[in-house]
Amino acid sequence: MGILERLYLHPTPPARVERNQDKRQKKFKKKWIEVDRYIAQRLGPSDPVLDMALKAREAAGLPDINVSPNQGKLLMLLAQTIRAHTILEIGTLAGYSTIWLARALAPGGRLITLEAKPRYAKIALANIAHAGLSNRVDLRLGRALDSLPALSAEGPFDFVFVDADHENMPEYFQWALKLSRRGSLIVVDNVVRRGTVLHAGASKPEIQGIRRFYDLVAAEPKVSMTAIQTVGVKGHDGFAIGLVTADP
Ligand SMILES: C[S@@+](CC[C@H](N)C(=O)[O-])C[C@H]1O[C@@H](n2cnc3c(N)ncnc32)[C@H](O)[C@@H]1O
Numbered sequence: 547m548g549i550l551e552r553l554y555l556h557p558t559p560p561a562r563v564e565r566n567q568d569k570r571q572k573k574f575k576k577k578w579i580e581v582d583r584y585i586a587q588r589l590g591p592s593d594p595v596l597d598m599a600l601k602a603r604e605a606a607g608l609p610d611i612n613v614s615p616n617q618g619k620l621l622m623l624l625a626q627t628i629r630a631h632t633i634l635e636i637g638t639l640a641g642y643s644t645i646w647l648a649r650a651l652a653p654g655g656r657l658i659t660l661e662a663k664p665r666y667a668k669i670a671l672a673n674i675a676h677a678g679l680s681n682r683v684d685l686r687l688g689r690a691l692d693s694l695p696a697l698s699a700e701g702p703f704d705f706v707f708v709d710a711d712h713e714n715m716p717e718y719f720q721w722a723l724k725l726s727r728r729g730s731l732i733v734v735d736n737v738v739r740r741g742t743v744l745h746a747g748a749s750k751p752e753i754q755g756i757r758r759f760y761d762l763v764a765a766e767p768k769v770s771m772t773a774i775q776t777v778g779v780k781g782h783d784g785f786a787i788g789l790v791t792a793d794p
Contacts, residue, residue, distance in 0.1 A: 574777075575781065578777040578778050578779075578781075579778065579779050581778070582614060582616060582777075582778030582779045583779070585616050586614075586615045586616055589616075589619070590615050590616060590619050595645065595676060595677045596615070596618070596642065596645060596646070596677075598673070598676060599640055599641060599642050599645055599673040599676070599677070600612070600640075600642060602640060602669055602672065602673055602676075603639065603640035603642065603669060603673075606640070606665070606669045608639060608640050608665075608666055608669060609639075611639060612639050612640065612642040612643060613642065613643045613646075613709070613735065613780075614778055614779045614780050616778065617643075617735075617776070617778075617780070617785070618642060618643055618645075618646035619646065620785075621643060621646050621647055621650075621707060621733065622646045622647060622649055622650040623650075624650075624705070624731060624733065624787070625647055625650035625651070625704075625705045625731075626650045628704055628705065628729070628730075628731055629652045629704075630650060630651060630652065630655065630704040630705040630731075631651065631652045631654070631655040631656075631704055632655060632656060632657075632700075632701065632702070632703045632704050632705075633647050633648070633650075633651060633655070633656075633657040633658070633703060633704065633705045633706075633707070634657075634658050634659075634660075634697065634701075634703040634705070634706045634707070634722070634725060635647060635657065635658070635659040635660065635706075635707045635709065636659075636660050636690045636694075636706070636707070636708045636709065636710045636718050636721075636722075637659075637660070637661070637690070637707075637708070637709035637710030637711075638659040638660065638661035638666065638667065638670045638685060639661070639666055639670065640666065640669045640670050640673055641659070641669070641670030641671070641673040641674045641677075641683075641685075642673070643707065643709065644657065644659045644670065644673075644674060644679075644683060644685075645673065645674065645677045645679060647705070647707060648674070648677070648679045648682050648683050649677075649679070651682055655682065656682050656683070656684060657682060657683045657684070658683075658684045658685075658686060658697065658700065658703075659683060659684070659685050659686070660685075660686050660688070660690040660693050660694070660710070661685060661686075661687060662687075662688065662689050662690065662710075664687060667685055667687050670685060671685055690710055690714070690718065691714060691717060691721075694718075694721045694725070697721075697725055698724070698725065701725040701726070701727075702725060702726055702727035702730065703722075703725050703726060703730060704727075704729075704730050704731070705730065705731050705732075705733070706722035706725065706726060706730065706731070706732045706733070707733050707734075707735070708722055708732070708733070708734040708735065709734075709735040709736070711752070711755075712736060712739070712751075712752035712753075712755045712756050713751040713752055713754075713755040714755060715734065715736075715737075715755045715756055715758070715759040716755060716758040716759045716761075716762050718734075719732070719734065719759050719762055719763065720762065722734075723766070723768065723769060723790065723794050724794050726790045726794060727790065727793055727794075728790055728791060728792055728793045729789070729790065730789075730790040731787065731788070731789060731790075732769065732771070732786075732787075732788045732790065733785060733786070733787050733788075734759065734785070734786040734788075735783070735785055736756070736783055736784070737756055737759065737760075737773050737783075737784045737785065737786045738773070738775050738776070738782065738783045738784030739752075739753070739756060739783060740781060740782045740783070741782065742756075743756050743757060743760070759786075760773075763786070763788065767791075767792070768790060768791055768792040768794060769788045769789065769790055769791065770788060770789050770791050771786055771787065771788030771789075772786070772787060772788075773785065773786040773787075774787070
């Protein structure tokens, strides 16, 4: 019997197709993680301060939602490329990405990071102090949308990293732009979320937040932005990276 006859006469039952897809996905995920770890080992040798920040996050029971080591290094490189002097981060968690970014600051530079949860902020402050960065990092406790208006007097920011709740991603993008200048870089994490960004009819406010963010960017003439899908230890997601092309 030829392959076409076999396919027509004995089509694969849907359950088996799904099982095979699951198996393939698991295999892919394993490979993404292995490759991510290989890159981190070769290009981002172990750093006791950053490793400690992750251990402190885990020991305190905070969720494993920080950027990966390779993503942290990418953030640092981007901020270094534009010689960022002022950095704004929305979403601190335990301060892991904060440390990567603060290390990129030009001499005399400063970073403001916004966090809503006091318990997370406490761990972050300890990690930032352990990294010797307390004099350059200013953590503002409270809901980001409440803290952002006061930052108008402290900007413009050369680099803004948005990594908080997805629901408010469009508002964070608008604030990032408002607090920027021509030449600033805006980076937004979690803009793909395993492809759920495609679910136009989804009722989840997080998904709608990400989609509204894309709509805003698409209509915004003062930012040139793209998004890159990422795979690795964090699964399938994406970073949006945009250059502010005119003064807001
Ligand atoms: C993905 S984590 C940040 C991870 C961090 N940037 C890193 O990579 O190490 C998101 C953080 O945003 C905080 N967050 C969520 N909603 C917030 C809000 N409305 N205002 C301020 N922070 C918020 C969460 O408590 C959490 O710590």
